[in-house]
Amino acid sequence: MVPLKAYIPRRVSAEWLRSPWAILISGGLGVLIGTTQPQVALWIAPFGTLYLGLLKMCVLPILLAAITNSLGRLMQSHDARQYVQRIVVVFPLSLLGVSAIAVAIAALAGPGRNLTTDTLQTLGVLVNQSGVDLEMALSGPLPEASGSDVNTLVNSMVPDNIFAALSEGQTLKVLLFAMIFGVSLGLVKASTTAALFDILDSLYQAFNKVIYGLTYLLPFGLCSLLAYQLSQVGIEVLLSMVDFVVVAIATFALIYLISTLVIWRRSGAGLWPTLLALKDPTILSLATSSSLVCLPAAITSLSDHLKFNSQTTNLVTPLAITLCRFGSVVYFASATLFVVQLYQRDLGLAGLGIVIVGSILAGMATSGVTGILTLTMLGLVLDPLKLPLEAVLVLFIAIDPLMDPFRTLGIVHTGMAATALVAEREQ
């Protein structure tokens, strides 16, 4: 009897969907639609949302399973101390380095310096349109102050109810819970824990399969997401802030290059295989503007394709991406210097030091928040410099649809580089 298999066409190959060409073409199409056909961009936007939703669905289970599992096994294998030491050295140093590079570039290029009256007028019209007029009473109770300080970061870290944190998608809380759970699980010296480790492992594998399957949809998602995002950028504002946008993107590009070099050297693989392995997280972060969504792809890329120790990668990549927020640090450093030069303030070396450290704090503080609140963290840097936030915030919000993908790329890619510095290659 002829097996059933013979009647089915020999595998409808969908592999072409995963080729760099497909991604390149769909990306180009997305840019084209986004810049020329905003209406079409709106029509195809739901597909991008669907794609993003499916990816996000897998993030929390993977985060929980990967961290708990790897931290638990790490505790059992007794070489935890070595990794903790490395993390403690690598994370702060890389943060400082990245922040300093961004400050140096922005200080040299000087975005926001000597803007023409026309440019200032365009920006001013935008500020006026957004209605930042303040209405206040001279008497009566003080209005509630919206918290955007270090307290918010602390509050967003400790989960008093892990299920609430999971259902509300509060990543930092889930991260902290997973770490505590993983450490304590590793400390339990009973054979029964093996079953739980296996469950976590299979959970992780299962969702990784979903993520892998979703990469076939990446070209469609990419096109739709890019088109929608670009259609949201105000072209006029973009032109007025073009020097800042160019400097920021150049900074991101330089740091991307450095990170790629680091990963390449540490992986020991050839340059081309390294670049191929980095393709997925790069495209995904540009398309989705969500660092968490790229987390599974980043882990897979490091552990499966570049053959880093999977246990370490599983643990360190989520930490690097959710806590270090390299992209936000870079962006805040550039943005702060833009504001400083816009208001013609002379900082001096001490001031630049404040920018470097402040940007790191502000960048890390974004890990607990999403959306526009991310940008308000810029206040953490501007406050000590005695610079006003409200007016420029409007400008940054206007160009954010364009800057967010690059910021996400910075977060994911440099996070992977930091992981590569911590993790050893699989023997």
Next chain:
Amino acid sequence: MAQKIVIIRDPYLRIWTRFRGAITSEWLSNLALGFVLPICLGLTLCFSDGAQAAPKAATSTNATATRATGSVQARPAASAPAPVQLPAMPPDIQGILERGKLTVAVLGQDNAPFFMQTTEQLSGLDIQLARALADQLGVSLDITRSAQTFDQVVDTVYGQKADLAISKISRTLKRAQRVRFSRPYLRMRQGLLVNRLQMAEQTQGRSIVETIRDLRGQVGVIKGSSYVGFLKQKFPQATIVEYPTWEDVVEAVVQGDILAAYRDELEVKKVVRNRPDAALKLQTIALTDTQDSLAVVLPWSSAHLLAFVDQYLDTLTAQYTVDTVLDEYAAYWAAQSSPQP
């Protein structure tokens, strides 16, 4: 009163005629007399009492009427009104109708968007309102612009050199002692124009609302304007810096020489709209629990014209706010700001 007597006398006569035939014997006539006399007496008493009471009431009701009409007549016989003739029209309105024009006082210098000379004619919110009032009265509009300060505009009206003034005049109690104000046609609040950079220096971790309530530092106002007094009252900690014109105050804020400028919210918002290049440096603040309302000024004797103006303002369907006024004249600003370097 006469009717009353007839009604009362009638039964008396009837009784008399009925008994007349019956008076045949002495005792009967005596008996009849004994009946009739007390009845007569009783009736007479009743009648005299009522007659006394009735005029009393009449005089008391007429007393007020006497005072009002000025006539000495105390008799209620004057059931028709006193023959004093009221004028057919209120004198203030009649004067305007006879002249055929409504004279409106407006400040000599332009103050957009309230009154400004465009290429051909005067235009602006105040001029629009004046024109509408003249149309409603069915007369032509005559605008007199001799006054050079807001107080001189009020003086023009007080001296009856104009029927009314619509000239961005704020209602103040001091002015209200000499002239009458209509209902406000534009309710504004007081505003602050703050230099953001100077403000950031001041906040020191406090919210901007807290900082403003305890405003310290230099605040600019127009020399001799009512805002000098407001500033002392609302922001006692602030240092007053007086400038000759509003343009000077604004320039000082933009340059960062002073922390803030203090005037009505419309002037404050106007600055940011007219100079978008400075908008990044400036923050406008409207103080919600203060007010600066604009109203039409009338001579204190023009009671009826005041009622007319108030009623017209009531019937206006669109109530003006600072933002609607600024939006309505946005095109004017755009045209104004573009030729400037």
